[in-house]
Amino acid sequence: MLIESPPKLVGEKRLTFRNLDWHAFKQIQSLLTERTRARFTYDNGVLEITMPLEGHERSARLIERFILILVMELGMKVKTMGSTTLDREDLLKSAEPDNGYYIQNYALVASHEVNLNVDPAPDLVVEVDITNTDLNKNTLYASMGVQEFWRFNGRVWQILQLVDGAYVECDRPPTFPSIEKTDLYQFLEAALLDEVAAEINFRQWVRQQVSA
Numbered sequence: 504m505l506i507e508s509p510p511k512l513v514g515e516k517r518l519t520f521r522n523l524d525w526h527a528f529k530q531i532q533s534l535l536t537e538r539t540r541a542r543f544t545y546d547n548g549v550l551e552i553t554m555p556l557e558g559h560e561r562s563a564r565l566i567e568r569f570i571l572i573l574v575m576e577l578g579m580k581v582k583t584m585g586s587t588t589l590d591r592e593d594l595l596k597s598a599e600p601d602n603g604y605y606i607q608n609y610a611l612v613a614s615h616e617v618n619l620n621v622d623p624a625p626d627l628v629v630e631v632d633i634t635n636t637d638l639n640k641n642t643l644y645a646s647m648g649v650q651e652f653w654r655f656n657g658r659v660w661q662i663l664q665l666v667d668g669a670y671v672e673c674d675r676p677p678t679f680p681s682i683e684k685t686d687l688y689q690f691l692e693a694a695l696l697d698e699v700a701a702e703i704n705f706r707q708w709v710r711q712q713v714s715a
Contacts, residue, residue: 515556515634516556521549523549525595528550540554540555541553542586544597546638546639551636559633562633562691565691566687567629569687570602570604570629571583572709573679574606576709582613585603586603589619591619591646594647596646598644600628602627602628604625606626606627607678619647624644626678627678628644629653629654629655630652632654632655633656640652645670651678690705
């Protein structure tokens with residue numbers, strides 16, 4: 504009996520360039536940013552240009568809603584960075600994540616525009632990578648000092664915490680230790696049917712957990 508594999512998900516279109524110095528990368532980025540909605544990730548000579556498709560964007564926005572609900576209902580502070588370019592020329596690395604947030608270090612950056620030459624990296628970064636990427640994003644964000652990195656491939660949520668310069672996978676997000684992976688899966692499943700109802704129900708659930 505044949506066992507059918509699940510259908511391959513496609514969430515992004517990608518184009519990769521190699522052997523580019525930093526100056527060439529910034530020229531391409533400047534030129535295409537004015538003409539496209541592309542995202543740019545650069546790692547030591549390799550440039551990956553990503554064009555998000557609907558599946559990617561919907562997952563990224565729903566995960567952001569999940570995070571912001573938690574922040575608000577748990578009484579936390581946040582500075583939302585979105586896909587702000589995170590440049591570290593000294594490391595020859597640059598990224599435009601789907602979502603970036605300052606939560607633990609909110610007070611350090613709340614009053615000014617972030618400068619990664621002096622400010623810490625975002626506390627939490629989220630990447631939706633449904634289509635395969637050629638870049639090692641774990642190494643990239645770890646070298647930048649991102650303390651918590653969430654990856655979602657359309658089916659699986661991976662939670663990574665920076666420990667001694669490398670990521671260790673966790674069962675629960677360090678920023679929200681009361682949350683389990685199943686909570687995000689259930690929220691996404693519900694939101695794909697009805698985003699408003701999913702948000703209302705999730706907010707009520709979080710409030711119940713806080714008051715318990």
